[in-house]
Amino acid sequence: MNKIIVLDKRPLGRPDITDFRFIQEEMPQITEGEILLETLFVSVDPYLRGRMNDAKSYVPPFELNKPVQSTIIAKVIGSHHGEFRDGDFVSGNLDWKEYQTSSGKGLIKLNAPLGDLSKYLGVLGMTGMTAYLGLTEVGKPNAGETIVISGAAGAVGSVVGQIGKILGCRVVGITSTDKKADLLKSKFHFDEVINYIKTPDLKVAIKEACRAGVDIYFDNVGGEISDAVLFNINKYARIPLCGAISLYNEVNPVGPRLQPILIIKRAMMRGFLVSDFTDQFPAAIQQLAFWLKEGKISYAETIVQGFDNIPQAFIDLFDGKNEGKMIVKVK
Amino acid sequence: MNKIIVLDKRPLGRPDITDFRFIQEEMPQITEGEILLETLFVSVDPYLRGRMNDAKSYVPPFELNKPVQSTIIAKVIGSHHGEFRDGDFVSGNLDWKEYQTSSGKGLIKLNAPLGDLSKYLGVLGMTGMTAYLGLTEVGKPNAGETIVISGAAGAVGSVVGQIGKILGCRVVGITSTDKKADLLKSKFHFDEVINYIKTPDLKVAIKEACRAGVDIYFDNVGGEISDAVLFNINKYARIPLCGAISLYNEVNPVGPRLQPILIIKRAMMRGFLVSDFTDQFPAAIQQLAFWLKEGKISYAETIVQGFDNIPQAFIDLFDGKNEGKMIVKVK
DSSP: OEEEEEEOSOOSSSOOGGGEEEEEEOOOOOOTTOEEEEEEEEEOOTTHHHHTSSSOOSSOOOOTTSBOEEEEEEEEEEEOSTTOOTTOEEEEEEESBSEEEEOOTTOEEEOSOGGGGGGGGTTTSHHHHHHHHIIIIIIOOOTTOEEEEESTTBHHHHHHHHHHHHTTOEEEEEESOHHHHHHHHHTTOOSEEEEGGGOSOHHHHHHHHOTTOEEEEEBSSOHHHHHHHHTTEEEEEEEEEOOOTTTTTOSSOEEEOOHHHHHHTTOEEEEOOGGGGGGGHHHHHHHHHHHHHTTSOOOOEEEEEOGGGHHHHHHHGGGTOOSBEEEEEOO | OEEEEEEOSOOSSSOOGGGEEEEEEOOOOOOTTOEEEEEEEEEOOTTHHHHTSSSOOSSOOOOTTSBOEEEEEEEEEEEOSTTOOTTOEEEEEEESBSEEEEOOTTOEEEOSOGGGGGGGGTTTSHHHHHHHHIIIIIIOOOTTOEEEEESTTBHHHHHHHHHHHHTTOEEEEEESOHHHHHHHHHTTOOSEEEEGGGOSOHHHHHHHHOTTOEEEEEBSSOHHHHHHHHTTEEEEEEEEEOOOTTTTTOSSOEEEOOHHHHHHTTOEEEEOOGGGGGGGHHHHHHHHHHHHHTTSOOOOEEEEEOGGGHHHHHHHGGGTOOSBEEEEEOO
């Protein structure tokens, strides 16, 4: 039998384990032009929360009683398709199923050994490219500038910081535990890290960590952390909006109005998705792979074992339980 | 004797007539290298409200018991300065005084007849350039796009709309009276105008006026009007933040958090000041003067008579009592 995870209810606020339901079906059979895939690694990402609402967004909402989808790395274990053979590894936007068939459309073949596959969900995948393209195309850093990164120990944030350092910037991270703060300093070479949970006045802490002010704020979280950073931005600051994880579970969140700050500082705030830059993906991957090979960037992964733990791994993102990329290893 | 208007108290919220004080002093005398100026026209502008707070902004705050300043057109009535002679008209950031001396620094000579002078405070001055450069440099309009303008009947908004039309866009204005709405349609050729005071649901009204969504939102007001527009923006929308008059009198205003909308729509919001584009002033003035001469743009002025009415004219901006540029004619 084949296990499948479907969306049972649309989450109200924070997603709950009961919003998901496990079902079983017969093993799928392939027909001409199809391949059979065995799920190896499942990426869980904050943006999936948006697709669980019944609201128009940049991607259509998930349907109730249908499988949830995310980026998955799978192994071809049966092929009636000319371009794929047994044993190939592929990556694509696939269903949360142990086994599934595919026409091969939208799948990317990964020419890498099994041990290296998971990095194609992280540093060499969407999150690495989000970090690289968001920072360079939206943030447009200049050497000597100060970059503040929220959600700094996440899959995107940890890469943004390292690229900032490569480009000659001062990099300050905001995170939620001392353990993550240590990791950001020791492994990712951030100049300063603020544990916002332990900080009585975040606005003051950012001011002290950024004596020359904030030139770029790479925002993964939104909410009160972002408010505190915005009070410290410099003239002509740039604010790439990559995510707003602190707001995804809120209904109609309110906060300080930002327009007066943006006018006074002549600052620019821009939401982006990595898919806005598809024509730059090959160059971005090449650059990231080069830095990785040279040892100029590292990456962190939080690997959760077992298909049954996919929903909980997703929920844990909202408590910041991951260091770096959160991945579920199925096989 | 010479009349002067000083800032007596820093306004709390909405400015009040008692925040200003009239004083008298002896007529000023010029020494070598100076000119004596007689004030003719005084520009009153929303941004002056910010300078009345004791807060660091893009310009230093006004000092208590010192003259308020704004852009003024004056006549040279005495000169010990090689570059200016009696009868010259000049424009510059000057004190709210009937008469004052100047070293000439920062003043621009205006080679225009008396009857044309006031337009150098509006369509051919800072407000016209703000409209032109804010729309073209920040909004970056493409023919066929929809532009929504708040504060549409103001000095900046009315010019933005006309430039939008010249560039082939559909232009929708938001204003506060039917009289202004009529003016925007009949004189400035806006495609649609919404009187937000009379509109029960502004969000719906904007949706109906912008069937193809909002590509550019030229924001002069901030606050709830802007919230309603932001709910209707298209993917890749651009939001030049020119002013936030609805918020200038508020202490710590709050509203919906904007980051999720900006991410979903991959939209860009950028605060700007006309002074960010000083190197483009000559070209901008030339373009505006050309369109004005060709009859492609018109302008509106609300002229208030008398030096004593400067503070009230300024206060009236916050009630939207002006159509187009608010100017006080002193002589």
